[in-house]
Amino acid sequence: MNDDRKxxxxxxxxxxxxxxxxxxxxxxxxxxxYGEGNYKATRDYNAGVKDHMQHHDVEKEARDAAPKSDxxxxxxxxxxxxxxxxxxxxxxxxxxxxxxxAA
Numbered sequence: 001m002n003d004d005r006k007x008x009x010x011x012x013x014x015x016x017x018x019x020x021x022x023x024x025x026x027x028x029x030x031x032x033x034y035g036e037g038n039y040k041a042t043r044d045y046n047a048g049v050k051d052h053m054q055h056h057d058v059e060k061e062a063r064d065a066a067p068k069s070d071x072x073x074x075x076x077x078x079x080x081x082x083x084x085x086x087x088x089x090x091x092x093x094x095x096x097x098x099x100x101x102a103a
Contacts, residue, residue, distance in 0.1 A: 052058075067073040 067076055
């Protein structure tokens, strides 16, 4: 390292105007939050799901979400296949079934 560069770095440190460098800089202004993942958001989401499960009739909601006709069922099936064709598991199945068809 040449002397001019060393001197410039030392002056910056003395002035205190240099920001920390490196890959572990604080992200998005979240206090104490580094890298990927947001633990508070995960806790809030999980609490919301738990609350919903306790205070709503999820069986009725599932029935209400079911296809109303054969045409709607075919449309849902096509959408599912389109989504699976873009997944890492491929068009044959879910990622958790190890490539085996659910029978």
